[in-house]
Amino acid sequence: MNTAKAILFSLVRITLLIHLPTNLNAEENERWFQFGLFPPISSNGINSEKITTSVSINLIGGYNAGNKILELGSLWNASKRYTKGIQIAGIVNYTGCSHNAVQISSFANIAASGNSPLQFAGLLNIGQHISGLQISALISALANVAKTVTGVQLGLINYMEDGDKGVSIGLINIAKHRGKYEFEVSFSESINTAISFKIGTDKFYTIFSGGINYFLSTIEYAAGLGFGTNINWKKRWSNQIEIQAFGISSGKKFTDNSANSIIQLMDRLVGRLQILKIFPP
Numbered sequence: 001m002n003t004a005k006a007i008l009f010s011l012v013r014i015t016l017l018i019h020l021p022t023n024l025n026a027e028e029n030e031r032w033f034q035f036g037l038f039p040p041i042s043s044n045g046i047n048s049e050k051i052t053t054s055v056s057i058n059l060i061g062g063y064n065a066g067n068k069i070l071e072l073g074s075l076w077n078a079s080k081r082y083t084k085g086i087q088i089a090g091i092v093n094y095t096g097c098s099h100n101a102v103q104i105s106s107f108a109n110i111a112a113s114g115n116s117p118l119q120f121a122g123l124l125n126i127g128q129h130i131s132g133l134q135i136s137a138l139i140s141a142l143a144n145v146a147k148t149v150t151g152v153q154l155g156l157i158n159y160m161e162d163g164d165k166g167v168s169i170g171l172i173n174i175a176k177h178r179g180k181y182e183f184e185v186s187f188s189e190s191i192n193t194a195i196s197f198k199i200g201t202d203k204f205y206t207i208f209s210g211g212i213n214y215f216l217s218t219i220e221y222a223a224g225l226g227f228g229t230n231i232n233w234k235k236r237w238s239n240q241i242e243i244q245a246f247g248i249s250s251g252k253k254f255t256d257n258s259a260n261s262i263i264q265l266m267d268r269l270v271g272r273l274q275i276l277k278i279f280p281p
Contacts, residue, residue: 029065039063049080061089082114098127117151119144125155130166134158144168163201173200180205180230190262191222191246202230207244221249222262242266 034053036042038060044051052066061076069085071077076094077087083095086102093103098114108124117132119125125134125144136142136155143157149166158168163175173179182198194211209224226244233239246262 033057034062034064036062052081054085067095083111100131130160144170167203168201169204171206173204173206175201190264194222194224196224198228202232202238204229207242209244209246211246213248222246226264237269240266240268242268 029047029050030052031044032054034042034044034048034051034056036044036058038058039048039062040046042048042058042062044053044064048063048065050065052068053064054068056062056064056067056071056077058073058077061073061078062071063078064071064080066081067079067083067085067087071079071083071085071087071093073089075090076092077089078093079087079095082097082099083101084099087093087095087104087109089105091105091107092110093105093108094110094112095101095103095114096112098111098116100115100117101111102118103109103111103116103125104120106122109119109121109126111119111127113128115129115131116127116134119127119130119134121136123136123142125136126146127134128147130146130149130151130153132151134144134146134149134151134153134155136144142155143159144153144155146153146160146166148162149160149168151166153160153166153168153170153173155170156172158170158173160166160168160174161176163178163180168175178201180198180200180202184196184198186194186196188194191211192213192215194209196207196209198205198207200206205228207224207226207228209222209226211222211224213220213222224244224246226242228240228242231239231241242265244264244266246264248261
């Protein structure tokens with residue numbers, strides 16, 4: 001216990017003594033290096049929100065006006081105005097404006113404005129403009145949120161306002177403008193009648209389906225999940241390439257028997273008539 005106290009006391013002393021001189025040719029309140037435990041116990045002291053640093057190392061968390069190269073914190077990093085380099089935190093990163101900054105954390109990354117080439121988090125990413133990758137790594141309860149995407153969103157739930165440029169890959173992909181929200185009724189020998197809902201964008205969408213076989217002596221029900229891409233070649237006409245997996249009930253019960261499943265791979269020419277509009281154009 002005494003050893004731990006001595007180490008902590010030494011770190012606090014070092015933190016309070018570190019005060020590298022400001023570059024006289026740099027803008028006011030700019031420092032190359034900052035070291036701290038958490039605000040205000042840091043080399044920037046109580047003025048941390050007014051100081052821009054190039055490299056910021058924080059044993060617990062840090063808060064600066066801006067960062068140019070690297071911001072590292074075991075729990076959190078926060079840059080009030082902007083970030084140009086890399087933010088790496090154990091839990092959460094925040095920047096008021098991303099100047100092509102990279103954010104990596106186990107929980108969440110937030111870029112209130114600006115351009116982000118990469119956001120990688122375990123749970124949640126929020127960015128204004130994503131030009132590269134936006135990735136959430138957990139298997140459940142995760143999301144990516146962006147105003148515009150020219151790169152890729154990869155997560156369980158993805159949201160962007162404009163679905164015309166970027167690609168969202170996940171179970172549920174939502175685009176407020178130019179998204180895909182389609183209902184479809186189909187008929188086939190394998191599934192006599194199926195109703196499907198497609199959600200996402202033309203580049204990548206998810207298909208949720210339900211169906212029924214009524215030509216057999218015993219009525220069978222089907223539930224399906226699939227993914228597809230839409231290639232537009234003429235107004236209201238396109239090719240849809242889709243793959244779907246259906247589970248077929250044994251009578252009125254679903255089982256894990258592989259004989260009661262169907263996998264379909266389709267490439268078809270379709271004409272579209274929009275009936276339901278969820279979001280305005």
